[in-house]
Amino acid sequence: MLRRAPYFFVQAVKNLRNNLGVHLIGMGTTTVSLVIFGIFLLVFVNVNSWVRGLGGSGTMSVFLEDPTDESQLLSIREAIESIEGAEVVRYLSKEDALQDMKRFLGPHEELIDTLDSNPFPASYEVVFEGKTHPSNPEAVRSKLESIENVESVQFTEQWISSVKGMLAVVKVAGIGIGCLLGLGVLTIVTNTMRLTIYSRRDEIEILKMVGATDAFVKAPFFLEGLIHGSLAGGAALAVLFAGYKVLSLQKETIPGLGILNVDFISAPYFMALWAAGVFLGLFGSFIALGRFFRQYERGETL
Amino acid sequence: MIRLFHVYKKFGANSALNDVTLNVDEGEFAFITGPSGAGKSTLLRIMFGAEQPTSGQVLVNSVNFNRIRRQKLDLLRRRIGFVFQDFKLLNDRTVSDNVAVALLASGERGAFVRKRTHQALKLVGLSGKGKSFPRQLSGGEQQRVAIARAIVNNPVLLLADEPTGNLDPDLTRDIMVLFRSIHLRGTTVLIATHSRELLSETKRRRIVLNRGVVVEDR
Numbered sequence: 001m002l003r004r005a006p007y008f009f010v011q012a013v014k015n016l017r018n019n020l021g022v023h024l025i026g027m028g029t030t031t032v033s034l035v036i037f038g039i040f041l042l043v044f045v046n047v048n049s050w051v052r053g054l055g056g057s058g059t060m061s062v063f064l065e066d067p068t069d070e071s072q073l074l075s076i077r078e079a080i081e082s083i084e085g086a087e088v089v090r091y092l093s094k095e096d097a098l099q100d101m102k103r104f105l106g107p108h109e110e111l112i113d114t115l116d117s118n119p120f121p122a123s124y125e126v127v128f129e130g131k132t133h134p135s136n137p138e139a140v141r142s143k144l145e146s147i148e149n150v151e152s153v154q155f156t157e158q159w160i161s162s163v164k165g166m167l168a169v170v171k172v173a174g175i176g177i178g179c180l181l182g183l184g185v186l187t188i189v190t191n192t193m194r195l196t197i198y199s200r201r202d203e204i205e206i207l208k209m210v211g212a213t214d215a216f217v218k219a220p221f222f223l224e225g226l227i228h229g230s231l232a233g234g235a236a237l238a239v240l241f242a243g244y245k246v247l248s249l250q251k252e253t254i255p256g257l258g259i260l261n262v263d264f265i266s267a268p269y270f271m272a273l274w275a276a277g278v279f280l281g282l283f284g285s286f287i288a289l290g291r292f293f294r295q296y297e298r299g300e301t302l
Numbered sequence: 303m304i305r306l307f308h309v310y311k312k313f314g315a316n317s318a319l320n321d322v323t324l325n326v327d328e329g330e331f332a333f334i335t336g337p338s339g340a341g342k343s344t345l346l347r348i349m350f351g352a353e354q355p356t357s358g359q360v361l362v363n364s365v366n367f368n369r370i371r372r373q374k375l376d377l378l379r380r381r382i383g384f385v386f387q388d389f390k391l392l393n394d395r396t397v398s399d400n401v402a403v404a405l406l407a408s409g410e411r412g413a414f415v416r417k418r419t420h421q422a423l424k425l426v427g428l429s430g431k432g433k434s435f436p437r438q439l440s441g442g443e444q445q446r447v448a449i450a451r452a453i454v455n456n457p458v459l460l461l462a463d464e465p466t467g468n469l470d471p472d473l474t475r476d477i478m479v480l481f482r483s484i485h486l487r488g489t490t491v492l493i494a495t496h497s498r499e500l501l502s503e504t505k506r507r508r509i510v511l512n513r514g515v516v517v518e519d520r
Contacts, residue, residue, distance in 0.1 A: 007406060018394075203392055209352075210451065211380035212407035213373060 011220035019196040026192035027232040033181040034236030040174035061154045063121040079147040085129035189284025229281020233274035303328045309358030318344040320514040331485045334494040336511035342494035383452030387464035391436040398432035422454040442473035462493045
């Protein structure tokens with residue numbers, strides 16, 4: 001079979017060329033669907049990475065009342081570190097908090113300038129031994145809040161868990177939409193392949209007449225489906241990567257994205273997305289050929 | 303070469319063949335004749351394995367079609383050539399490619415395919431037309447290409463369904479000369495035709511069908 005590969009390849013390319021219109025429509029649809037799925041993947045991967053980065057440290061933010069002088073800061077720090085397992089890892093002054101907010105707002109940072117005074121409190125970031133939250137966080141919160149000049153305490157885990165909840169929704173929605181898009185694309189690819197198979201039914205009849213095996217007849221169509229899926233998968237990755245590059249270059253101008261690190265999908269996801277295109281192309285050919293040959297055996301197609 | 307035992311073929315309520323029993327020996331040259339709708343084409347298609355009989359036994363080259371698997375039928379077809387009235391050529395391929403397809407489908411390749419294709423085209427008198435496309439040829443030439451494709455694998459049996467149906471008398475004679483030369487090379491030839499002119503010029507065996515029944519065999 002392999003020694004006939006050049007013949008199959010030539011036939012597959014001829015089929016593609018002769019049915020270019022339907023193939024372009026099919027590939028376009030496959031590409032758009034894979035891009036949509038890729039966007040879900042990109043969002044999921046990045047949000048997951050941000051949450052992991054924040055949640056892994058088990059951080060608590062201890063916000064301080066204004067104004068707080070050096071000696072008060074020191075005594076608050078000592079009080080915090082007197083709690084079992086607690087360690088202050090960072091002091092965020094009011095000015096630091098203001099600058100963080102400016103970076104967060106990106107091009108809209110001038111909004112901050114409209115404020116009469118700096119409204120952001122200074123804070124300590126506290127982690128616990130083993131970098132996980134204490135077994136009884138509410139008791140620790142009470143202890144921290146009882147320290148003089150401490151205004152409030154925020155568990156990063158609280159909002160992380162709500163973001164994780166949202167992430168789970170994104171994940172389920174992504175899988176659901178991916179499955180629906182996959183089914184839609186499969187139908188389109190199957191019909192595209194059916195059109196190309198029917199356009200060459202005379203050739204199939206002649207090939208069967210001169211003793212070609214089913215595998216010999218089917219191979220160029222499988223190859224055609226494979227090329228269709230590969231090109232659509234490749235185009236989807238190119239579009240996704242171009243979109244990611246544009247986003248990376250423009251992210252400073254998008255409020256909230258400036259301080260975040262946006263990554264492209266990793267190599268395994270990259271390959272999986274391309275493989276999804278290949279699989280859809282091949283499976284579409286498989287279904288279309290199966291239907292055609294069942295009809296052929298019943299004498300309905302010729 | 304061909305053995306048919308009590309073959310029946312029905313398409314719905316219509317009977318195409320009724321209790322057909324006949325033998326065609328190896329090396330024979332015979333005609334199947336009869337009016338339109340007599341069952342000639344159906345009989346050829348059954349001999350080729352393109353149709354399954356409703357009942358009865360069909361043996362071709364000692365292979366029983368009732369017991370043969372699909373893959374085996376593909377292999378058997380490489381030993382049987384088939385010529386159609388409408389030629390069934392691929393118009394987007396050259397004459398050479400049309401003939402070579404039978405060899406490629408049989409797993410042959412390269413220099414052997416080129417050599418055998420050239421020989422087959424030479425035999426049918428088209429050695430200079432290899433690069434032409436079917437639509438650039440006359441009807442007679444197109445039928446020669448179809449015959450070249452049918453014989454390129456050196457078949458033991460050549461079946462032809464109204465091979466001269468679309469040709470004028472001069473071209474018909476040329477094609478019959480070609481069939482005779484193929485027969486002389488040892489191939490069993492069976493031709494379905496309703497042309498009285500064609501039959502009047504030969505004293506070869508003729509199997510006459512009428513309404514699916516063999517009414518004469520001489």
